[in-house]
Every structure is written in structure tokens, then in C-alpha cells.
Amino acid sequence: MLLSPRLRAVIARRDRVARLGELCHALLAEHGEPSSAALAMEALAVYARLDDAGRAEFFDLLAREFAPDPDTVMRAIDAYRAAPNAGTLAALEHAVEPPRQELFRRLNMAPGGTATLVAIRGHILAVLKGRPDLEPVERDLAHLLRSWFNRGFITLQRIDWHTPAHVLEKLIRYEAVHEINGWDDLRRRLAADRRCFAFFHPSLPDEPLIFVEVALVKGLASSVQPLLDPAREVMVPERADTAIFYSISDCQPGLHGISFGNFLIKQVAAELESELRKVKTFATLSPVPGFRAWLDANLQEITLLEGGMKVAAWLEKNRGQAARRSVLPGDELREPLLQLCAHYLMRAQRKDQRPADPVARFHLRNGARLERINWAADTSPRGVSQSAGIMVNYLYELDEVERNHEAYVNEGRVTVSRRVETLARAVRWPQPASELAPAS
Structure with missing residues (x-):
């Protein structure tokens, strides 16, 4: 019997999701680190081959098969009520933690694991409005990512024309406030009277998490047109007394709601204050x-x-x-x-x-x-x-x-x-x- 291309695609998708489910269960059951890393690598490779429909089926699986067991939770609650001590409290904490949190930790053992988990959360957020049943899965990912992307792991880097081209290209792609119209426009935004800073994470070394564009000017800027004017005259930065933060762009949809901006602005202000002694005013044009x-x-x-x-x-x-x-x-x-x-x-x-x-x-x-x-x-x-x-x-x-x-x-x-x-x-x-x- 000949199968239509569409039916073959459906069967292939279901096979991949089933295989991914098997790998995830095996990963949770595995205790050896080398074997766990190999399983995690294979699982991430299978996920990368899923289309939107396949991802939706996998998210269903995460919500259904990797949630806390209600009976185990109730027994742990009863045990704690009967004898509230450190041991029963630890047992209760273990019972209420969804197995998928440990699954995500083990998937993170694979090379590129962090980037894939960020992408998975981004994919879930994109459909979450119509899929409230996936909220527990999203919360579990957000809980872990907040720990992994806390301020202690993040580094501030200045972006200039000497930054590697593959990173500069991502600034053009990720700019969310005032579109960057190609390389010439980007070069103007990195001129002597401009500054650009970004946060990076060691697990995503070539991926900015968030970046800010700054104009060094005299006085409080009241319009963005002069700041973006291709024919503007470049000012000597030492003459500036004001730093205008005119664009702040989040780069990773999967990190939505995990705030970096408050740290970014304060740290950039400190950097500029140290570099340019005359700059005393820090403001946005938002x-x-x-x-x-x-x-x-x-x-x-x-x-x-x-x-x-x-x-x-x-x-x-x-x-x-x-x-x-x-x-x-x-x-x-x-x-x-x-x-x-x-x-x-x-x-x-x-x-x-x-x-x-x-x-x-x-x-x-x-x-x-x-x-x-x-x-x-x-x-x-x-x-x-x-x-x-x-x-x-x-x-x-x-x-x-x-x-x-x-x-x-x-x-x-x-x-x-x-x-x-x-x-x-x-x-x-x-x-x-x-x-x-x-x-x-």
C-alpha cells in the first residue's frame, strides 16, 4: 500500500516524538554521567528535527508524563502533617518537584543544552496563550533559567566595529526599537560618539542576551531623528555631558520575563561615568x-x-x-x-x-x-x-x-x-x- 507524502510525514513525526519520549524517560533512569550525556545529546538532536506539530506533541508529553504524581504528593503531605520534621519536609519537597525539572537539568549536560532549553521555552511561550495546560512546563523552565542566568554568570561586553562579524550581524537581526538598515547604518551606530553594550552568558558565548545603544550628546535629547540621521556630524565624545539610552533590545524570546535590563543600565552608566568624566546625566529616549x-x-x-x-x-x-x-x-x-x-x-x-x-x-x-x-x-x-x-x-x-x-x-x-x-x-x-x- 502506497502512503501519501502527508501521511508519511505524520508517521515520521510521531515516531520522532515517541523516540524523544523514550530518550527522556531513559535519561531520568540513567545514573552514569557519560551515558546520561550521550542520551541528552541524542534527545536534543531529535528535538531539533521536530516541526511545530511535533513540538506540540512533545510539550503534551512533558505536561502529562513528567508531572508530579498526585498520590505520592498526598502521601508526603500526610506524612509531614503526622510528623513535621526535616526528613518529612525533604520528602515532601522531593514529591512536589516535577520530574521534568530534573529532566531539563540532565538535558543541559549535552553540548548546546542551555541554548536548546532556552529555545524550547521560547517555543512554548509562542503558543502559551492558546495552551494554558502548558503553563506548568513553562514555569519549570523559567525557574531553572532564572538560576542559570542570574547576574553572577553574566558578563557585560562593549560592542564596537571590531567585534566579530557574526555577533554584529545579530545586532542587526535583534534590534527591536529602531531598525538597523544594514552594515553602514550599524557602523554609524558604533561611531566615536556612540556606545553599545551587551550581556553575554558563557553557555551562549556568541548570542547577546540583551543590548543597549547609547548616544553621547549635550543636553537631554528630545527627538530620535537627529540621533539616527545618516548625515549627522560625529561629536568628539569628550564634549558630551549626557548619555542617552535610545534603544534596549531583548534578544532571546526564551528568556522573556527573566530581567537583565535593570543590571544592564546601571552597569553601563557606571562604565560611562568611569570613561567619560563630563557625562553626569543618564537618561533614555523611550x-x-x-x-x-x-x-x-x-x-x-x-x-x-x-x-x-x-x-x-x-x-x-x-x-x-x-x-x-x-x-x-x-x-x-x-x-x-x-x-x-x-x-x-x-x-x-x-x-x-x-x-x-x-x-x-x-x-x-x-x-x-x-x-x-x-x-x-x-x-x-x-x-x-x-x-x-x-x-x-x-x-x-x-x-x-x-x-x-x-x-x-x-x-x-x-x-x-x-x-x-x-x-x-x-x-x-x-x-x-x-x-x-x-x-x-
């Missing part, structure tokens, strides 16, 4: 990626505000197609949109009472101050469609960072400058306000 969507979602409320009808008319006119959404608002909307942006950043919240905007959460948690909101700061189609062309300066005052961080984490306070607070107060919104900590 997008407001959730602002335009928030405006669209709150159109009815906006029409009730002073100047809101003009904003609503612009939103209605420029909805839909990308070409329309990239139409820059006119200067007559400057004041109402700046006020609405301040309100959005300070008062729009998620269910956990944290700011709705992801970039704001990142910098405020790191201890920055919401310093200034800039009009027509990013006139690119992406900048207009996401942020109405607005960008924000988050100021990192190194002697205030820890205090601001503690206030945000422990009390939910958002530290802002007086000028931003004044903008936000102009908006009379029927929602409860966050507690603010205006800067003096």
Missing part, C-alpha cells in the same frame, strides 16, 4: 508603545475632555490601514496629546495596579524618574502608529535609583518630574489617581 492603542480604546471618554474632540477626530480619521495610522498629528493637538500621554503613563493601570505601558513599567521599576514627554520625537510610521510620535525621557539619577525603585516596588509610587505632573493634572479623567512622587 517609545510609548501602548499609548495609541489606549487612545483608541478610550475614545468615548476622550471626547468629554477639553480639546478631546479634536483628538477624537484625528483618531477616527486615521484608524485602520497602516498608511493612515502613520499620519503625524498636527501641532494643534500638541497640548492635549501631551497631557493625555502624561495621564496614560501615570494613571492608566493594569489589574495589578502597575502602569499599563510596558516600557514605563520597566524603567520605573528600575528606579528611573519620568522626566519629560517629547512632542514629534519619533516621526517614523512605527513611532506614530504606536505612540502618536511621542517619546519619553526616563532619568536615571544614580544616587536616587534605589530609593525610587523601593518606592515603586513596595508602594506602587510613580516618581515623576513637576512638568509631567502638571501635564497629567490638566486631564480631568473619571478614574482614581495613582499616588505620585513628584521630584523636587
Whole structure:
């Protein structure tokens, strides 16, 4: 009987998943290190050959066959209740730990194991929204990766034009904020008045985990266009008094939620302060990626505000197609949109009472101050469609960072400058306000 190519592919996929399951069970049963390493290598090789459907079947297997045994857990709970001591507690801890955690540790014995496990978590995160049953598997991987990628194992490296080409190529690929348009553009971003730093891990020596691009300038930058201008004049770095962090890009989807950015910014600031004595101001020029969507979602409320009808008319006119959404608002909307942006950043919240905007959460948690909101700061189609062309300066005052961080984490306070607070107060919104900590 002749089988169709599609049926042969299905059979081959199921055979691979079955073989991978056998290897994983054998790996957990093996006690010899050389044999374990060989099994781990073969298992990772089989995983690399799986397509999306095969991965989904393997993830099902991880969730089903490598979870804690409920009966064993209940017996351990009963034993601890009957005799709460160190021995029964250790037995309970062993019972509740999913076998897949030990499986992941053993898979990590193979060359390239860490990179593959990072990739596996990335593959799970990509489908997690529609597969909540995989959340325990994702949590187990995240638990281990947080340990393996803690700050003690990570090194900061400066990236310049002498960095190996295969690493530079990845900067072009991973840049997530302002697209790098080829090698000439990258060379400009690594010029004398620019700095680029990245975190690396010894298990992924050629893979940046996160990188930041810095412009050395005079004064607080209010627009990204001059920073990215191909015809700009390169400044002597010793003349700079300000370091502008204008792009921060996470590089590994499988490490999403494992934060490196707070360490990165503080360490880069320390490096720059040591290298360039005149640089005393450290700030970002950041997008407001959730602002335009928030405006669209709150159109009815906006029409009730002073100047809101003009904003609503612009939103209605420029909805839909990308070409329309990239139409820059006119200067007559400057004041109402700046006020609405301040309100959005300070008062729009998620269910956990944290700011709705992801970039704001990142910098405020790191201890920055919401310093200034800039009009027509990013006139690119992406900048207009996401942020109405607005960008924000988050100021990192190194002697205030820890205090601001503690206030945000422990009390939910958002530290802002007086000028931003004044903008936000102009908006009379029927929602409860966050507690603010205006800067003096």
C-alpha cells in the first residue's frame, strides 16, 4: 500500500516524538554521567528535527508524563502533617518537584543544552496563550533559567566595529526599537560618539542576551531623528555631558520575563561615568508603545475632555490601514496629546495596579524618574502608529535609583518630574489617581 507524502510525514513525526519520549524517560533512569550525556545529546538532536506539530506533541508529553504524581504528593503531605520534621519536609519537597525539572537539568549536560532549553521555552511561550495546560512546563523552565542566568554568570561586553562579524550581524537581526538598515547604518551606530553594550552568558558565548545603544550628546535629547540621521556630524565624545539610552533590545524570546535590563543600565552608566568624566546625566529616549492603542480604546471618554474632540477626530480619521495610522498629528493637538500621554503613563493601570505601558513599567521599576514627554520625537510610521510620535525621557539619577525603585516596588509610587505632573493634572479623567512622587 502506497502512503501519501502527508501521511508519511505524520508517521515520521510521531515516531520522532515517541523516540524523544523514550530518550527522556531513559535519561531520568540513567545514573552514569557519560551515558546520561550521550542520551541528552541524542534527545536534543531529535528535538531539533521536530516541526511545530511535533513540538506540540512533545510539550503534551512533558505536561502529562513528567508531572508530579498526585498520590505520592498526598502521601508526603500526610506524612509531614503526622510528623513535621526535616526528613518529612525533604520528602515532601522531593514529591512536589516535577520530574521534568530534573529532566531539563540532565538535558543541559549535552553540548548546546542551555541554548536548546532556552529555545524550547521560547517555543512554548509562542503558543502559551492558546495552551494554558502548558503553563506548568513553562514555569519549570523559567525557574531553572532564572538560576542559570542570574547576574553572577553574566558578563557585560562593549560592542564596537571590531567585534566579530557574526555577533554584529545579530545586532542587526535583534534590534527591536529602531531598525538597523544594514552594515553602514550599524557602523554609524558604533561611531566615536556612540556606545553599545551587551550581556553575554558563557553557555551562549556568541548570542547577546540583551543590548543597549547609547548616544553621547549635550543636553537631554528630545527627538530620535537627529540621533539616527545618516548625515549627522560625529561629536568628539569628550564634549558630551549626557548619555542617552535610545534603544534596549531583548534578544532571546526564551528568556522573556527573566530581567537583565535593570543590571544592564546601571552597569553601563557606571562604565560611562568611569570613561567619560563630563557625562553626569543618564537618561533614555523611550517609545510609548501602548499609548495609541489606549487612545483608541478610550475614545468615548476622550471626547468629554477639553480639546478631546479634536483628538477624537484625528483618531477616527486615521484608524485602520497602516498608511493612515502613520499620519503625524498636527501641532494643534500638541497640548492635549501631551497631557493625555502624561495621564496614560501615570494613571492608566493594569489589574495589578502597575502602569499599563510596558516600557514605563520597566524603567520605573528600575528606579528611573519620568522626566519629560517629547512632542514629534519619533516621526517614523512605527513611532506614530504606536505612540502618536511621542517619546519619553526616563532619568536615571544614580544616587536616587534605589530609593525610587523601593518606592515603586513596595508602594506602587510613580516618581515623576513637576512638568509631567502638571501635564497629567490638566486631564480631568473619571478614574482614581495613582499616588505620585513628584521630584523636587
